[in-house]
Amino acid sequence: MTQVTEHGGGVWSIEVPIPDNPLGHTLVHLLDTDSGPVLIDTGWDDPASWDTLVAGLGSLGVSVADIHGVVITHHHPDHHGLSGQVRDASGAWIAMHAADSAVVRRTRDAEPALWLDYLADKLTRAGAPDEHTAPLREARTSGRIRTLPGLRAALPDREIVPGELLGLAGRRLRAIWTPGHTPGHVCLHLEEAHPAGRPGHGRLFSGDHLLPGITPHIGLYEDPDDATAGDPLGDYLDSLERIGRLAPAEVLPAHQYAFPDAASRVRELLAxxxxxxxxxLALLAVPLTPWQVAERMEWNRPWEQIPYGSRNIAVSEAEAHLRRLVKLGRAEVLTGSVPTTYVAV
Known part of the structure; x- marks a missing residue:
């Protein structure tokens, strides 16, 4: 059965499954407005996920055709995947932060082989062995990239402007820019009294920025045309502190479950x-590549048991942390090193 939860005050969540993913599902939130129901995220683009979303809405007496708008916390396919199908069925608008809209547009416009070339080259620079990058180069030749998610994601109609209220009749929903997980991730602050009278400042739809028991992935923002060495982990930590100061009465995340006391969870993540x-920093007593660092980091399982695709994510996360150390002046990149090599200073 489709799991639907009422959170009070015209807010519900629907568990929309993510196929073959340990996260299990995305919590798609439905928000009543005076102009009609609005979805916050939509779930993965998969027939079973679509059927679950439709069934969940139906259990609330809502048809997909009734949806007035779709607000996307970030562009990842488990959040934005079904947005186009919802819009096709309802005429709803889709809103997203400009930085993530740019990712969607860039991905749609790029030649599919570009992404495999970019990923293979990036992993090579990070120190990945040839046997790891070989499947990417083989996939480029075979054209299998066309099966990857997110290549034809829907282009949004509206821009979410940080700090501004979204134009939702009868509701006060303010966008808070929280880059880190993606460059355009937003949390959405419902500036209304908690329906159960809990102390705090409204409720927060936190997307993937703040989850009760999971540390969100912080990797490198993917832009083949931008050679700037950004600091996504620094962006994320700054964003966390802003959310901690907001002190909402309850957090409604896109995975797991709703929870109170955002400030405590923020402190845990910062620590x-x-x-x-x-x-x-201790590992970097000797020069290491991002791949070598990832091999030595502590994950939820030994490196040898981490699947192929998850290793790519792990290396990206390792490099995001290495860039943060460089930004803090605690590590440096060895000049002219190929692959890229970091060392403590």
């Missing part, structure tokens, strides 16, 4: 990343 940075 986690500080511990990880300290551990990496």
């Amino acid at each position: 986690h990343h500080e511990d990880r940075l300290t551990g990496l």
